Amino acid sequence: MQLEQVAFRYRRRAPWVLRDVTLTVPRGRVIEVSGANGAGKSTLLRLLAGIVPPVRGRVSERPARVGYAPERFPAAQPFSASDYLAHMAKIRGVPFAGAADWAERLGFAGLLGTRLPDLSKGSAHKVGLIQALLGSPGLLVLDEPFAGLDADTRAALPLLLADIATGGTSVVVSDHQAGLRELPGIVRWQVSGHKVTTGDLPDEYAIVEVTVPVDEAGTLVDRLTADGYRARRR
């Protein structure tokens, strides 16, 4: 999936939130989107998920099935969690059993019969996550998924997301709480100054991995740095 020269603002003549955003969403990776409050992270996520269309530019090759969990789950709805999820599964044409599996993995199984307005904030948030995960989306977009989660679920979520990415899904996550900090292979995007910095290398650069004895690592990094290369010890 690609964004080409995408620009977005919420109203005509309002300030641009994002401008000239050109990027490729890698398949099968977890992508962490960070940036200051109000930088435009949620806006970028809405553009990726197709909740809002770009004002300028083009979004192409979005996977057919997209899962999206907004920052705040709208819990003021007169259904039980399981009725709500069964309804969402039906809309997407996927079996409800998937919702029950995710509920189990997120420690929510015992609350499926609870009415949405009676759920705690964190539990309601889990319903938002479960509905996004339904039906194996090719693109999974989660806005602040760690917010309000209990310690066990917070600890489990990074590996669960990595697992989903392994199946080929692009998992895009905005995260103020550094919940994904330790995840190996994570792709990092930074939103600031209306732009998105992806850290992608320009075509004329390559990454070379070198294995050296531990006691030579520091010297090698210093030498490469002195020679003008970007080197870091892993």
Ligand SMILES: Nc1ncnc2c1ncn2[C@@H]1O[C@H](COP(=O)(O)OP(=O)(O)OP(=O)(O)O)[C@@H](O)[C@H]1O
């Ligand atoms: N529905 C909306 N209508 C008008 N302006 C909006 C709307 N949503 C966001 N904005 C504005 O767009 C800008 C970017 O907001 P956005 O929510 O994308 O930032 P963010 O990086 O996700 O912030 P935070 O870290 O606080 O969640 C802000 O100036 C915000 O006021």
